[in-house]
Amino acid sequence: MNNNNVIEAQDLTKMFGDFTAVNAISFEVKKGEIFGFLGANGAGKTTAMKMLIGISKPTAGKAKVAGFDVYKQAEDIKKNIGYMSQKFALYDDLTVKENITFFGGIYGLSRKRIKEKSKLLIKELGLEEVENQLVGSLPLGWKQKLSFSVSLLHDPKIVFLDEPTGGVDPITRRQFWEMIYKAASEGTTVFVTTHYMDEAEYCDRVSIMVNGKIEALDTPKNLKQQFNVANMNDVFLKLARG
């Protein structure tokens, strides 16, 4: 594996019975890159992501994530990545501080390190005043920002974000992306799915899945040029229905 690649996938395939959900996809994601993983509902994004984060065994093909093999080293992958989805964020019945402590413990951080991280993170997010409030009482946008920070607690090489900004208000959505930029500028690789096409423009490179295959993969600029359209929304509309 090339040292600069955090993901390498080659002909990665997943079948359910005789249905091919992910059909021999090949791609690489570089260190510090913001990689947008787009596709219509049902195109195979979630299935592909599940293989990459080590919770679903591929039917065929090869893949390495953070240097580990998806077949043999799935447990190592889980320890070395961050993951955040729109649905499962944090525990609503724990406070901000308790959530951070809990996830820090899960990731195997020392008590001292958890304390340091907790302080830093709460300060960075401006959550000092609500640090002892239950997470369930916070607005969605705050939860999502906190959830993202928690997914980075153990300094993973790569973080997977599955529709992190769905339903979030436009200002918080942009603050969220500033956090993504910051993480990437510090060397963390970001793998993100979204249905907001303006967010696709924020990515360094974007792949678009159609019916289980990657039909396009390039920088937003090159994709727009290739399809001769003004924005990523039109690229998506041209491609996504084949």
Next chain:
Amino acid sequence: MSITVNHISKSYKNVKALEDISFEVKEGELFGLIGPDGAGKTTLFRILTTLLIANEGTATVAGFDVVTDYKKIRNSVGYMPGRFSLYQDLTVEENLNFFATIFGTTIEENYELIKEIYVQIEPFKDRRAGKLSGGMKQKLALCCALIHKPKVLFLDEPTTGVDPVSRKEFWEMLKRLQKKGITILVSTPYMDEAALCDRIALIQDGKILQIDTPQAIVKHYPKQIYNVRANNTYQLLNSLNAYRHNHSVFPFGEFVHYTDSRADFNPKDLVDYLESKNLSNIEIEKTEPTIEDTFMELAK
């Protein structure tokens, strides 16, 4: 008027979900409630569909009061809640039959209204609703909400989590329903969908920020917006945020939307500043505001 809302307020314990909301929707209008999660959209839908009673204020739907005439309203409206609420263990056809029967009608009687949508899911009519894809569930839910030929259709975030292609198709479907004389109140967190409505209300934290046609809302934007681009977007954002004359700085697709606090702003000054921050390939040009710009300006 198809819907009237007068000074409606609703609280849950100490959370104010809606605060003094008033607006009207004309007959045959496609009216959008635009706002993020937690804005109060669902609470408003539940009050108008008679599932929840407001603390203060009054409202009518199709001429009936939401409290005293609630039974008449239930017969005259279709409601598609945000969460899929059909019977997962019934097939597509069984679900549709069920809803038709409840409203004392048959699929045949109003088939014309749902035909265009139903033909797309008809090949799967014997499949259980729980086994359908997201897009197909959405189409079935819309058919079920339409089967009794409602005068007013309530759609609570029908396109949330739906990809751009399916979203576009869904809105084309709504436009055709509107032509058949149905009044539609639809909510969405996607600002680009606002432009497809006749009129919209921008809503956040239980309050209406503005109500108007999408064109007028954009026109009232108070500032000149500039598209700014440079070699490194993250550095560009940081530099613009640190610039003392900025009024607003928001990433916007491939550009950053920038407004300046000074009346006599000269873009050349900004170029000089950004160059001093070691940015290169700097581009600054005027651009037109969008609904999302307006929303952010009002919500700031």
